[in-house]
Amino acid sequence: MKPSLADLPVGQHAAIESIDCDRSLSRRLMEMGLLPGTRVRVVRVAPLGDPIELRLRNYSLSVRRAEAARIAVSPEAAE
Amino acid sequence: MRDSETPPQVLIAGNPNCGKSTLFNALSGGSAHVGNYPGVTVDRTSARLRLGERDVELVDVPGMYSLTASSPEEQLAVNALTEGDTRAVVCVVDATTLERGLYLALQLIESGVSVVIALNMMDSAERLGLRIDTERLSQLFGSPVVPVVATKRRGLDTLLAALDEALAPDSGTKKANVTYPPELEADVAELVPVIAQWRSGTAPSQLRAVALWCLLSLGEDSLRGVPDDVRNAVHRIREAATAQGRNLDLEIISSRYVWLDGALGEVCTTRDPRPSWSERIDRVLTHPVVGLVVFASVMFAIFEALFAGAEPLISAIERLTGFMQAQAAAILPPGVLQDLVVEGIIAGVGNVIVFAPQILMLFLFIGFLEDSGYLARVAFVIDRVMKGVGLHGKAFVPLLSGFACAVPAVMATRTIERRRDRLVTMLALPLMSCSARLPIYILVVGTVFAGQSLGWFSAGAVALFSMYTLSVLVTLAAAALIRRTVLPGPAPTFVLEMPPYRWPSAQILWINAWRRLRIFLVDAGTIILAMTILLWALLSFPKSAEVAEHYTAERERVQQMALSDVEKADALRSLDSQEAADQLANSLGGRFGHAIEPALRPIGFDWQIGVGIIGAFAAREVFISTLGVVFGIGEADEENTPLREALRDARHADGTPVMTPLSGVSLMIFFLLACQCMSTIAVVRRESGSWKWPVFLFSYMTVLAYMASLAVYQGGQLLGFG
Ligand SMILES: Nc1nc2c(ncn2[C@@H]2O[C@H](COP(=O)(O)OP(=O)(O)OP(=O)(O)O)[C@@H](O)[C@H]2O)c(=O)[nH]1
Numbered sequence: 190m191k192p193s194l195a196d197l198p199v200g201q202h203a204a205i206e207s208i209d210c211d212r213s214l215s216r217r218l219m220e221m222g223l224l225p226g227t228r229v230r231v232v233r234v235a236p237l238g239d240p241i242e243l244r245l246r247n248y249s250l251s252v253r254r255a256e257a258a259r260i261a262v263s264p265e266a267a268e
Numbered sequence: 269m270r271d272s273e274t275p276p277q278v279l280i281a282g283n284p285n286c287g288k289s290t291l292f293n294a295l296s297g298g299s300a301h302v303g304n305y306p307g308v309t310v311d312r313t314s315a316r317l318r319l320g321e322r323d324v325e326l327v328d329v330p331g332m333y334s335l336t337a338s339s340p341e342e343q344l345a346v347n348a349l350t351e352g353d354t355r356a357v358v359c360v361v362d363a364t365t366l367e368r369g370l371y372l373a374l375q376l377i378e379s380g381v382s383v384v385i386a387l388n389m390m391d392s393a394e395r396l397g398l399r400i401d402t403e404r405l406s407q408l409f410g411s412p413v414v415p416v417v418a419t420k421r422r423g424l425d426t427l428l429a430a431l432d433e434a435l436a437p438d439s440g441t442k443k444a445n446v447t448y449p450p451e452l453e454a455d456v457a458e459l460v461p462v463i464a465q466w467r468s469g470t471a472p473s474q475l476r477a478v479a480l481w482c483l484l485s486l487g488e489d490s491l492r493g494v495p496d497d498v499r500n501a502v503h504r505i506r507e508a509a510t511a512q513g514r515n516l517d518l519e520i521i522s523s524r525y526v527w528l529d530g531a532l533g534e535v536c537t538t539r540d541p542r543p544s545w546s547e548r549i550d551r552v553l554t555h556p557v558v559g560l561v562v563f564a565s566v567m568f569a570i571f572e573a574l575f576a577g578a579e580p581l582i583s584a585i586e587r588l589t590g591f592m593q594a595q596a597a598a599i600l601p602p603g604v605l606q607d608l609v610v611e612g613i614i615a616g617v618g619n620v621i622v623f624a625p626q627i628l629m630l631f632l633f634i635g636f637l638e639d640s641g642y643l644a645r646v647a648f649v650i651d652r653v654m655k656g657v658g659l660h661g662k663a664f665v666p667l668l669s670g671f672a673c674a675v676p677a678v679m680a681t682r683t684i685e686r687r688r689d690r691l692v693t694m695l696a697l698p699l700m701s702c703s704a705r706l707p708i709y710i711l712v713v714g715t716v717f718a719g720q721s722l723g724w725f726s727a728g729a730v731a732l733f734s735m736y737t738l739s740v741l742v743t744l745a746a747a748a749l750i751r752r753t754v755l756p757g758p759a760p761t762f763v764l765e766m767p768p769y770r771w772p773s774a775q776i777l778w779i780n781a782w783r784r785l786r787i788f789l790v791d792a793g794t795i796i797l798a799m800t801i802l803l804w805a806l807l808s809f810p811k812s813a814e815v816a817e818h819y820t821a822e823r824e825r826v827q828q829m830a831l832s833d834v835e836k837a838d839a840l841r842s843l844d845s846q847e848a849a850d851q852l853a854n855s856l857g858g859r860f861g862h863a864i865e866p867a868l869r870p871i872g873f874d875w876q877i878g879v880g881i882i883g884a885f886a887a888r889e890v891f892i893s894t895l896g897v898v899f900g901i902g903e904a905d906e907e908n909t910p911l912r913e914a915l916r917d918a919r920h921a922d923g924t925p926v927m928t929p930l931s932g933v934s935l936m937i938f939f940l941l942a943c944q945c946m947s948t949i950a951v952v953r954r955e956s957g958s959w960k961w962p963v964f965l966f967s968y969m970t971v972l973a974y975m976a977s978l979a980v981y982q983g984g985q986l987l988g989f990g
Contacts, residue, residue: 211758212487212488212517213338213488214761214763215517216336216484216517216521217333217761217763218763219517219518219521219522220333220334220336220371220521221333221368221763221765222367222368222371222525224518224521224522224525225518225522232547232550233550233551233554235554235648235649235651235652236554236555236556236557236559236560236649237649237650237652237653238652239651239652239655240648240651240652240762242554242648242766246365246367246368247364247365247366247367248364248365248368248765248766248767249765249766249767250763250764250765250766251644251648251762251763251764251766252762252763253651253655253761253762256761256762256763
């Protein structure tokens with residue numbers, strides 16, 4: 190199984206593989222620039238463990254873990 | 269143009285937080301007019317602007333990431349941008365997040381409207397070391413690109429000049445043109461003839477844009493006015509694509525981003541700037557320990573400001589209202605007119621402006637949180653908790669404000685984007701125990717629990733604490749329940765941009781808070797005033813001539829008696845109070861109180877409390893002054909000893925006392941849960957855009973309150989209390 194965004198440790202860069210949320214959410218994420226091939230990084234986790242904050246295309250976006258778990262990624266080799 | 273009198277419309281669009289409102293205010297000089305789009309509750313902010321030889325109407329459109337729509341609210345913004353009288357759109361793009369902002373610009377250009385791109389936040393971009401070749405960008409997009417700094421008013425003249433040119437007839441420049449995959453082009457070609465029937469008279473290039481929009485927007489939507497032909501065609505095309513393993517949404521969106529990424533490669537020098545100081549602030553503000561401490565402190569500050577900070581202003585307004593009432597009473601001859609002015613009109617205006625301090629304060633606070641970027645962090649930090657009851661993280665601030673007053677709190681729900689999420693929050697938060705309920709608790713506790721204790725604590729303290737705890741639990745439960753039953757739908761998703769921290773401009777904060785206040789005063793204010801007058805009439809008419817005669821005779825009798833002046837004055841005053849009580853009992857409201865007594869008995873109240881409840885609809889505080897009149901005491905407040913004694917002495921027809929600890933608890937619970945507040949009703953009407961929701965709110969809260977009081981009173985009696 191492919192790792193998902195929710196599995197990424199903080200600070201790890203990865204490239205989006207596919208998005209499998211419901212249609213309107215997938216569409217929203219894609220329109221905000223989260224597309225297959227886009228490079229993302231998990232910046233931090235909220236104090237209570239959820240949601241998580243992502244960094245992509247020069248801005249920050251937070252999503253809930255449940256949603257991040259449906260976004261498959263391929264982690265980049267550690268720097 | 270339909271009418272040569274209406275000036276051409278120029279819309280300002282852009283992503284949330286790109287500085288759109290700042291630019292709008294800079295261009296319009298703050299002289300905006302806030303109206304309402306027909307049918308939905310989206311504010312329409314507009315201003316007249318002189319541009320070269322002509323006047324234009326500048327309209328601020330709500331922030332958006334794309335033209336794709338699935339709700340009527342989103343559709344409205346899209347229609348405003350691409351149809352009708354719109355002559356040009358200023359697309360504000362945050363230069364530090366170019367791709368995302370230009371994605372919207374690209375869609376606008378595709379749709380065929382004349383676009384001017386305002387590249388805002390150039391100061392931040394420069395600080396980050398981002399270099400942008402605006403000329404090349406302009407060539408690639410076939411639209412003028414003007415770098416600006418809205419906060420410093422930099423580049424505004426150039427922007428206006430570009431806008432003036434854009435309003436001239438099409439210069440025929442080559443517009444940006446995204447290459448879509450051939451399969452998709454085939455789908456579009458199939459859909460275009462159907463669209464052409466729907467939108468006859470539209471240029472072919474625009475038909476193509478509408479086709480793309482339909483493919484992306486339709487399906488699982490609640491859009492209005494899309495013909496079935498178009499829906500069916502879109503459905504068929506999407507099914508066929510899915511069967512081939514294609515994802516149409518992905519094809520359309522990624523084609524655009526591929527084009528954008530290609531274009532930006534030519535235009536930008538630095539792409540991934542070093543982490544900013546904003547990042548360093550976030551390390552502190554979303555830290556597991558420090559972050560939560562800061563969060564709690566900020567929330568406490570809001571709470572304190574609404575509760576204690578607004579208090580002096582509120583009492584000043586109340587004193588002013590009292591003063592005006594006394595003045596009017598002195599000028600006007602006693603009679604119905606005097607009563608109407610004093611107790612109807614002036615009291616009504618007082619009931620409206622008394623909310624001004626809290627509304628202003630809350631909106632200054634929220635404006636500060638929003639524009640500084642911290643509101644997104646508030647939602648980020650607390651979302652985990654809110655998610656459990658199906659609320660959005662952004663519902664937290666409105667709910668918390670509900671402890672002070674539901675009126676500004678309901679207005680504060682507008683920071684929540686999706687309408688459904690807003691409504692759920694708006695319908696649950698009036699259950700938060702607001703500060704107007706406190707005097708009632710104090711009166712009841714002072715009446716039935718005076719001097720008693722439960723273990724180490726005073727019974728009153730336990731009762732108060734329980735009320736507040738109960739209110740939080742009931743609010744959250746109601747939110748969860750409303751979400752599942754009345755407003756079903758997917759749980760709110762939490763996809764939230766975390767904007768960089770910025771220092772907000774005091775002027776903009778003030779303009780926005782003032783705008784909100786004005787909307788409240790005009791829209792909700794008229795309803796509140798009307799209801800105050802109606803309630804006054806209910807509790808004043810009909811006047812009984814018999815009662816009046818009786819007391820006139822009584823007064824004369826007192827005058828004849830051999831009493832000192834002081835004693836006479838006392839006796840006369842008590843006659844006045846008794847007359848007011850008798851007249852009230854005879855009024856429509858009084859009779860109504862009597863009529864509903866059979867329904868009130870099972871929850872431990874009598875008709876006098878019933879009349880108090882009716883009066884309390886004007887504002888909960890009025891419960892106490894109405895009770896003062898009902899019991900013939902005259903002026904009364906919650907610390908009033910005669911009123912407490914009168915309540916303790918009140919007896920049912922069978923001689924049992926009305927106010928027992930049990931009926932006291934029942935009364936407190938009733939007030940906690942009932943929507944005894946016409947101002948809340950008025951403001952929910954304004955913010956939800958229809959009477960349906962306030963009626964629902966009032967009904968469910970009243971039923972809930974009655975059932976809960978019934979359960980407490982009857983259950984308590986069964987268990988041998990009271
Ligand atoms: N540094 C800098 N900050 C700006 C500029 N323009 C706006 N801001 C700041 O950006 C923040 C957001 O500005 P707004 O005008 O409220 O943004 P908006 O696009 O109207 O946001 P929404 O109302 O949420 O759609 C505010 O704190 C502004 O002071 C600019 O040119 N440079």
